[in-house]
Amino acid sequence: MNSQLQFLIELQKFDLRIFQIQDSQRKAPDLLKAAENPLKDILSRLQILKNTGETLVTQQRSAERELATQEDLLHKVRSRLSELKTNKEYQAHLFEIEQARKKKDSIEENVLETMERVEENKKTVQELETEAQEAQKVFDAEKGRLESQFAEMANELADLNQQQQKVADSVEKPLLARYNRLKTMRKGYAVAEVKDGSCGGCRLQLPPQLVAEVRRGDDLMDCSYCHRLLFMAHHLEVETLD
Numbered sequence: 001m002n003s004q005l006q007f008l009i010e011l012q013k014f015d016l017r018i019f020q021i022q023d024s025q026r027k028a029p030d031l032l033k034a035a036e037n038p039l040k041d042i043l044s045r046l047q048i049l050k051n052t053g054e055t056l057v058t059q060q061r062s063a064e065r066e067l068a069t070q071e072d073l074l075h076k077v078r079s080r081l082s083e084l085k086t087n088k089e090y091q092a093h094l095f096e097i098e099q100a101r102k103k104k105d106s107i108e109e110n111v112l113e114t115m116e117r118v119e120e121n122k123k124t125v126q127e128l129e130t131e132a133q134e135a136q137k138v139f140d141a142e143k144g145r146l147e148s149q150f151a152e153m154a155n156e157l158a159d160l161n162q163q164q165q166k167v168a169d170s171v172e173k174p175l176l177a178r179y180n181r182l183k184t185m186r187k188g189y190a191v192a193e194v195k196d197g198s199c200g201g202c203r204l205q206l207p208p209q210l211v212a213e214v215r216r217g218d219d220l221m222d223c224s225y226c227h228r229l230l231f232m233a234h235h236l237e238v239e240t241l242d
């Protein structure tokens, strides 16, 4: 068969693998990002929880100050008891004490409630911190796996580029230019196998005369429709015998 066709078939194998690797390399940053997402999600939830925790502690402190003030006030009101003269004053005083005590109780309740919420928040933060540590471990492992995979791909690509160049050097320049044009137009597939009388690239039925010429393999023939360069399976079998 035409040795130039043999080179092109070889070249296409390299080019397709190169194309595949380059595509994977383009997707690599997205893969890393996706692997990091669960961790990022936990960390942002953790940040929100911690902010809530800080707000709660501030609320608790302020309620505690308010309670101290109210306790002071109650104490002062009670200490005025000795100054009272009439029964009416005494009744009014009891009422005042009752009001001050009620207010103090309500503030106290608020302090306790806030303290409970602070404790609950602390517990949830701790749980989420454990989750974050786990997620960090999972991400580190996945990142390591991906990075070694990327390094392997880069090595393979460098290797393929060398081999591809060697084969490309064996192809006559005008034919190589034609191949490269087709490769760009046909997403990497410049050479197509003829199967059951059809072009493997565009799937269209080829004229029998053309199929016969491709079978002989003396000249380079191209598909009447997509212009891919055509070959047949037995051309490859010749290669393996060599």
Ligand SMILES: [Zn+2]
Residues within 6 Å of the ligand: 192, 199, 200, 201, 202, 203, 204, 223, 224, 225, 226, 227, 228
């Ligand atoms: Zn075709």
